[in-house]
Amino acid sequence: MNIGIFTDTYYPQVSGVATSIKTLKEQLESHGHNVYIFTTTDPKVDQNHYERNIFRFKSIPFISFTDRRIAVRGLFRAYQVAKELNLDIVHTQTEFSMGWIGKFVAKNLKIPCLHTYHTMYEDYLHYVAKGRLLKPYHVKQMSRSFCYHMTGIIAPSERVLTTLKNYKIKAPISIIPTGVNIEKFQQYDSVPKWRAKYGIAEQTPLLLTVSRLAYEKNINNLIAAMPKIIEKVPRARLLIVGDGPAREDLVEQTEKLALQDKIVFTGEVDNDDVPHYYHMANLFVSTSISESQGLTYIEALASGLQVVATHSPYTDQLLDDPAIGTTFLNEDELVASICQYLTSTTKFDDKKKLASKLHDISADNFGERVLQLYKGCQIIYAKENQTSHSSEIS
Secondary structure: OEEEEEOOOOOOOOOHHHHHHHHHHHHHHHOOOEEEEEEEOOOOOOOOOOOOOEEEEOEEEEOOEEEEEEEOOOHHHHHHHHHHHOOOEEEEOOOOHHHHHHHHHHHHHOOOEEEEOOOOHHHOHHHOHHHOOOOHHHHHHHHHHHHOOOOEEEEOOHHHHHHHHHOOOOOOEEEOOOOEOHHHHOOOOOHHHHHHHOOOOOOOOEEEEEOOOOHHHOHHHHHHHHHHHHHHOOOOEEEEEEOOOOHHHHHHHHHHOOOOOOEEEEEOOOHHHHHHHHHHOOEEEEOOOOOOOOHHHHHHHHOOOOEEEEOOHHHHHHOOOOOOEEEEOOHHHHHHHHHHHHHOOOOOOOHHHHHHHHHHOEHHHHHHHHHHHHHHHHHHHHHHHHHHHHHHHO
């Protein structure tokens, strides 16, 4: 099968969407399929550098969200390339520029078009004119417009499915959470070596959060809870991995609370090094309220960490056993959960329950389910077009 994936974000950009697409590409290729990425140009990628099966289209930074890109040309070039590649199916991963180009290509090649709805845009409206320009109603209309005439839609979580149903989107929707390469996150270098890099002793109870340092991730709530955590577990420290627009404010908050010796900011790290950071830690913590699928949560689980995360339909379903992790509603529950995991390290060990969860979140399972959806959508598309053709004749 020749598969075209259309996305506004791809490596070397760092995001959950880029990670999800790379994982899917690797899984589809491991099954013998040809995967072609249609994406935007990137300042970090030399335009003269050859990238196998990757086609980049001229782009500019997105307004108020400059580490994301929007294609400004390439509609007909994409069609010509896709035609030469003899694509069998188009899978869009964005509702913006490259997504619309993907829809155009699929329509003109007369092939199925599927879409993965990754982003809960209502959580990000503040990035555009500080929330004064776009409202939730506009997100609903934009989403309905883009998803119109899709052969199928992938929702990475129950939360996304509920949102799309509330938007009255009529295309068939399947819940398929993004998987992770379990083996990748079980391979790591010496933990003492990586801890030493940041001046963290081997026996120090270490909390970890990995994310883009954006305001909707609510990392400030985790920092605010640290004094209470330290009161109960005096040697506890927090490692914050990532970078973003909120970093300066988070550092300032840390200084005001006099927590400079308890909280370490690593900045952005190389994607290949991420597994080492998970294995450095004793517990993964997230106070984010904007996750549609929480890839860092399942990366942490794949690394053998328990996870403490904000209560939501998605996290409640994922962290359904203390051996896997737990969710919290307020600061008191957050502090209590963290301290319980840090002080009762063997109480929650259950290898069987973790193994079962790892199968559910594995990249292999993810790839198989997407492939089955592709095949089902090809059958549906063929039947719909046969019916349409018959109606025209009659």
